Amino acid sequence: MVAASGPALGVTPDGHGDWRTFIEAPATRDLSPTGVVSTSGNVRNATALTTADDTDSITLSYAEGGPAPVIVLDYGKNVGGTTSFDVVSKSGLPTLRSSYSETLKNLSETGDYTNQFSPTTLRYDTFPVTRVGTIQGSGIQGAERYQMITLLTPGSVTLSRVRIHFTGELGTADTLRGHFLSSDDTLNRAWYASVYTVNLNQMMPGGSNGPLHLLLDGAKRDRSVWSGDILASGPTVYAALDPVYVRDSIQLLGEHPATVADYLLPAVGTSAVPGPMPGVCQPNVETPACMTFSMSYSTVFVPVLADYVRYTGDMTFAAEQWANVVRVLAWTGQQRDAKGLITTTSTNGKDWKVDDHTGEATWNNLIYYAALTDGAELASALGRDAAASAWRTQAAALRTAINTHLWNPTTGVYDISDSSNGAIAQDANTFAALTGVADPVRSTQILGVLDKRLQHARGHLAYAEPAPAGEGQQLSTMMSGWEVMADLDAGRTTAALDLIRREWGYMLRQDPGGTTWENIPMTGDLDGAHSAAHSWGSLPAAALSRYVLGIRPTTPGFDTFVVAPQPGDLSWAAGDVPTPYGPVSINWSQGAGCRYTVDVTVPPGTTATVSIPGGKTISGVTPGDHRYMGQPAC
Incomplete structure (x- = not known):
């Protein structure tokens, strides 16, 4: 053998x-630029910053009334960390500005986005250069391939080196716990781009997060722990990385039980009584702040925990989180109406797109169904048979209610909600297949409808055209990732691989390359407000390991x-x-x-x-x- x-x-x-x-992933943490994209103004010896010779140097000079010197550097891939500059000489009173962008198109003097969740909120650093020596950036810039350096005030600065110190986990050949290789290089690249995207979103212990290893949503934005995002990024962690990042993120969320699930309110509550869980924790402040987001992002706490236990067998941690499982399932169950479906309001109905869905929203009910079945699985593993039986009974009743009231026999798919009928939505139908609310025959049917009606040159749309009023059209990397999972689970392997090749293949061919995006806009061009290294787009690694x-x-x-x-x-x-x-x-x-x-x-x-x-x-x-x-x- x-x-x-x-x-x-x-x-x-x-x-x-x-x-x-x-x-x-880069081989080392201290990274130098690999190339110079452009210069303007008085920039001497620009390529010095791309060499390993620290005795070589670049000089930027700014004369009163003249053009400002500008150099744009390329690090060869999307990286993230803290920036430093080695100043060997200066004259006058120069002020240096360094700005950062994931893509060249979105690079400006102020970077590519203002991040409200970052400690500085800015995508640039400004330094009055008062002495020679090393200047350190103000904080972590989580994702950047391009760096623009300029002077804002007259004077000159000579630099021997500019570097980025990589602050995520390095997923190298020596540290990766899993790997994948196949006869298709696009699938291979998608697997490793997915893993590297999660690397960029792994917040190592230290600083504001203390001893916790945290799994963030986006390396640039929001740099926060989102429950719904971990549902998608956690599987890639289990395929190749250390699951402590999922455990500690769950722990952080679990330490902040809430009373209401309304949009971005401080999570304040007690685990002793029924109540929701936070949807997001912001570690980038002195005291991590956890907030509620929506009913669905509260309920998803249970599937996130269940998947962690499924892949790690960490029953001690499952027992520690048991009270949170009980309280959130009890509270969500209190939101059921006379039909047996949970209903959301204008204050707690946000979904993963940050759209409001009030009433009997199909996706929200499917998340609740997954929470009940996963909760029952956890209960059985912990020997809590009465809870397991009760939750399975509730799940069966909910499944019947969803199929009775939210299935549309005319379109052959599930509706968005009781009040939004006739549209074909990727999220509702993908999760109906994934969770088993749709039986195998119906799952195959609805996945076939999605494959036909959501087709786009760059992947699958979030809605069949025309998109329903009030719903923003896009290609969602998270929902397409879940559709890949659903296709594979239904035995539609060729359809799943084709979707990875088109949607992730497109991202890999675009700037910055090597990472998975938050979404693909209809223009095909990623704007500066959206992340080019978003962990919820990393599902291909998990899908390929679990099914291929x-x-x-x-x-x-x-x-x-x-x-x-x-x-x-x-x-x-x-x-x-x-x-x-x-x-x-x-x-x-x-x-x-x-x-x-x-x-x-x-x-x-x-x-x-x-x-x-x-x-x-x-x-x-x-x-x-x-x-x-x-x-x-x-």
Whole structure:
């Protein structure tokens, strides 16, 4: 048996290639510019900042009445951290300004956006240069590929070095816990771009977050812990990174129970009585501030916790958070109407798009259904059988109510809400399939409708055209990521891979490259207000590991798990998926006569069920290296 390679080996055993070539993270923390985009005014020896020779230098000079010197630097990829400047000489009273942007198009003297969640709120630093030595930027600029340096007042400054100190986690070949490689380079790039995007959003301990490892929403904006975003970024953490970032983020949210779920109010409450959970915690202040956001972003606390426990087996933490699970499910259940559906108001009805949906909103009810079923799973794992039974009963009643009142037989999809009928929405229907509210036949039907009606050259739309009144049209990287998951879960592998190739392939071909966006605007151009490194757009890494590699836990913490590769139109794939027991390694390929070979390594202490594409399923697979040969599949 030839086992699939582990991360330290790099090259797949049959010589398919080296996964390390796709890694996006920089190799070191101290980063220098890789190129000069442009200069204007009096800038001497501009390329000195791109060399490793600290004895070389660049001089910017600004004469009274003359043009200001400007240099635009390129770091070669989207990076993030603190900026420093080594000043070797100066004359006059120069004031240096450094501004930052993820894309060249949005770069200006004040950067690309004013971030209200940042300690300084600004995307630029301004320094009166009063001495030689090192000047340090005021704080973390979470994502930037381009840097503009200019002088605002007359004088001259000579710099020997400009650098960015990378402050996220470095997902290098030595630190990644999982990896992926396949016969499709676009999918490979999407996997590693997804992981690197999460790297940029990993806030390491220290500073305002104290000992906590936090998982942020956007590296540039908002640099905050959002519950709904973790639902999408957490799966990528489990595919390759340290799950402590999810645990600590849940802990931060769990420490701030609320009384109401209204939009951006301070979270104040007690876990002893029913109530909502915060939707967002802002760690970038002296005392982290947690706020409510909406009913859905309160309820999603339970699925986020359940997924963490599913992939880590951390039952101690699940027990610590049990009171929060009970209180939020009890409070959300109190919002049900006579039909058995939860209803939202103009103050607590915000969704992931920050749109208001009042009444019986389908997506909100699907999140509540997921919370009930996931809560029941947690309860069973903790031995709280009465709670598990009660929540399963409530979930069954809710499922019936959703299918009775929110299904539209005319369109063949679920409506947006009881008052918004006839439109085709990606979020409501994707989650109906994902959560199992739609049965397998209906799931296949609605996913087919989405595939047909949401088609766009750059991916899938949030709504079939024309978009309903009051709803902003876009291509949502988070919802398309969930649609990829739903397609794969329904066995629509080719459709899922095609969506990744189009939507994530488009982002990878655009500036800044190598990261996943918050969304794709209808123009195709990312504006400065939106993030080019948004963690909720990272779902392809999780999807490819869970379904193309096919490795998913069936009991908390991978005591038991499945290995069920879904090839789609791929000829081979290999990789590792981390577990608490060590990595599960797999290498599958399609040989002559469409016959699949699957090599899998099962770690000690676990038991696997292995399904061969187009072939048999083997239960009770014990630790060790195994090779399985399938029957001809075509």
